[in-house]
Amino acid sequence: MNGPKLPLTKNIEIGRAPFTLAQYQAAGGYVSVTKALAMEPKAVREQVKDSGLGGRGGAGFNTGLKWSFVPEPDGGPRYLVVNGDEMEPGTFKDRLLMEYDPHLLVEGVITSSIAIQASQAYIFLRGEYKAAEKALQQAIKEAYEAGFLGKNIQGSNFSLDLCLHTSAGRYICGEETALINALEGKRANPRFKPPFPQVSGLWGRPTVVNNVETICNVPGIISYGVEWFKSLGINGQTGTRISGVSGRVKNPGCWEMPVGTTFRTLFEDFAGGMLDGYEMKAFLPGGGSTDFLLPEHLDLPMIPGDVAKAGSRLGTSLIMVLDDKTCPIGCIENLMKFFAHESCGWCTPCRDGLPWTEHMMHKLETGTGSMEDIERLEEMTRYMAPGNTFCALAPGAAEPLQSGLKHFRDEFIEHVQHGCKYKQH
């Protein structure tokens, strides 16, 4: 079936106000709602599963499969929660989608809610995203007025309310069970899993938490079909996703491209390569909580499995480039400070380990570190390894550290012997 090549960004034009509902509908919008209302909810879920759509929040889990764990309706409330907390260092894609095409997200919410038979949806938006808040408020209002939200949507038996929740801050709120606690008005410590949110989430009821970009993919799949979605990807992948580049490159930004595009295409063709006078030393492939990769990895396709084989994670697929004139030790110190500050304080390796890690990185960076600190840092990455903490924050924090210790070992030792030689910070 025919359909757009860039379904996530086709309505986006930087500098122009987002489409109103009328404009959005004229561009083919809200078709998926009408279609989904005429389908069995299970068939909607199956299509999303068959499309191969993987979560865009960082872990890449098959979305349709995630939905399939929601139990059959029992008459009680069920929730869809959109994760718009975007705070992963170096990630700026959901901001684009929400500020510039809010109706795409609203349509995705409705169609996804039909699929899992949710009765109430929340968009959990980070509090600082004021422009996105305004755009979404307007889109939600229009959708209510046009009968796409509220009771008996488009004359069907299906009813849905959508509430925009603006968060009161903290990176940990992006972790899906912490997010649920925050929505309930509690301290945002993560919850023990199992039970998974699909079974027992918000107020103990079945809940699906999905990233903004994930949900924005759903309208296309239902409107234009699974085969169309599959035809969008390259290197054996399906669909498109938003990838981007920050750091000292010629043209930093984010763009929609086929899933399976290589880092090199992103870095050279889209971002224009490094600024004159700078070279790439390494890059973080998908946020602050991913392992550094090296220039030799640029030809990898941005596919979770391939990136994992190279020793990292695709994460959010927005890469941060570390150049040759910026200190890698200082960079890691900055990341450790971030994670130490954002730890929710629940478990020891994270609450106590991260400030200690930050302290040792600071010593190294300021020329007072020792070889023993380097050994201790290695030890820290083991304490923070997956399975030793309550959530993925600490293991994520360990990733740039452990890969930094591997790739920049000489620079760690040089910092012990001679202090920091870099001028630019």
Added chain:
Amino acid sequence: MSNIIASTAPKARALTPEEIHEIEHEKTHYPYAQAVGLEALKIVQKYQGWVSDESLLAVAEYLDLAPDELEGVATFFNMIFRRPVGRHVIQFCDSVACWMLGCDSLKGHITSTLGIEYGETTADNMFTLIPVPCLGDCDKAPVLQVGDVVYRNLTPEKIDQIIADLRAQA
């Protein structure tokens, strides 16, 4: 002893009609009072600038929540201010993408211009400086946010201009 505590302990203030109106509206979005609690703190802060002990107690009383628990919530979230802040809160991004593009020296510039460190407010109550996790604008780093406005591709000169403009606004 108990007398002394009782006489100095803060008491709930009366919520304003506007605050009550907005809190009542939030009740329609969430089925439990606890969830409304966090929203109510945000509402109170919107009108008062920050959440004083008196405000916190007022919210707890109004929604029948345990004040200690609400305090635990209020102090968890970094956008709830439990101390007074200046007219303009400068949310300064010092996460890694901004750091790589030199935000440390920009922070130094703000600190020396305004004479305040993170968490402090200028003597004229005009500015408070706080760090903020990655503002999600990394292709335009370094960035900072004041109220609804994000300032991008910062330089020392731009920061001087921002501060001058905000002062003039007041």
